[in-house]
Amino acid sequence: MYKLNLEKINQDSPYxxxxxxxxxxxxxxxxxxxxxxxxxxxxxxxxxxxxxxxxISNYQNKKTPRDPKVAKTIVSILTNFLEENxxxxxxxxxTGDKKQSLRARLFSYWFSLWGNDEQYTLLRNSIIDExxxxxxxxxxxxxxxxxxxxxxxxxxxxxxxxxxxPDDE
Amino acid sequence: MAAMFNSRKEAMAWLKATKERKRKLEEESQIILEKIxxxxxxxxxxx
Numbered sequence: 408m409y410k411l412n413l414e415k416i417n418q419d420s421p422y423x424x425x426x427x428x429x430x431x432x433x434x435x436x437x438x439x440x441x442x443x444x445x446x447x448x449x450x451x452x453x454x455x456x457x458x459x460x461x462x463i464s465n466y467q468n469k470k471t472p473r474d475p476k477v478a479k480t481i482v483s484i485l486t487n488f489l490e491e492n493x494x495x496x497x498x499x500x501x502t503g504d505k506k507q508s509l510r511a512r513l514f515s516y517w518f519s520l521w522g523n524d525e526q527y528t529l530l531r532n533s534i535i536d537e538x539x540x541x542x543x544x545x546x547x548x549x550x551x552x553x554x555x556x557x558x559x560x561x562x563x564x565x566x567x568x569x570x571x572x573p574d575d576e
Numbered sequence: 577m578a579a580m581f582n583s584r585k586e587a588m589a590w591l592k593a594t595k596e597r598k599r600k601l602e603e604e605s606q607i608i609l610e611k612i613x614x615x616x617x618x619x620x621x622x623x
Contacts, residue, residue, distance in 0.1 A: 427608065434612060442612050444605045448597070452590055454578040462598065464605030466613050499598060536591050557578065564579035568587035 410491040420483040421476035442466040455557040457494045478517035489549045500543040511543035534569035
């Protein structure tokens with residue numbers, strides 16, 4: 408199970424985060440009255456280290472006008488997660504509305520604003536599923552993670568499988 | 577060197593399962609957020 412220091416996150420985060428009762432995820436409310444849930448979900452298939460998917464949901468997928476406080480809150484959670492855990496974070500952008508490319512770019516932009524390049528690596532790539540849908544996935548890892556190279560290589564090898572032609576099987 | 581899979585077939589199956597898991601988590605989130613949203617509305621109504 409991962410650790411998070413909610414007190415520390417709330418010192419850095421513009422929005423106040425609260426744990427849900429079972430402490431498996433957090434919620435916050437933006438100035439535009441949009442409720443957000445943030446969670447980490449274990450990816451057992453990843454071998455190098457404990458890896459977790461990071462997810463963000465907003466109530467009824469309401470459109471949120473450009474709100475830098477949401478971005479800063481999300482990055483505060485992620486950086487705290489990586490400070491408290493010797494893990495890596497994976498993410499996969501929602502594809503339902505076909506705006507996955509936009510989401511992937513926006514998330515990278517958020518992380519470039521508040522995530523320190525000297526401390527973290529963010530790798531992103533796109534993989535095509537059986538239905539021909541482009542899926543944007545990403546990896547975030549601390550640069551001083553003792554298993555940094557294993558983690559980055561595992562991510563790269565994973566992406567490589569999706570580049571193979573079906574005939575290669 | 578470790579990889580998450582041994583074949584493209586396994587990779588595709590993983591992607592399908594991961595997207596389904598993500599869909600269920602999103603459904604779960606909407607239920608949780610709806611309750612929070614309604615609790616907030618009720619609180620505001622009684623202030």
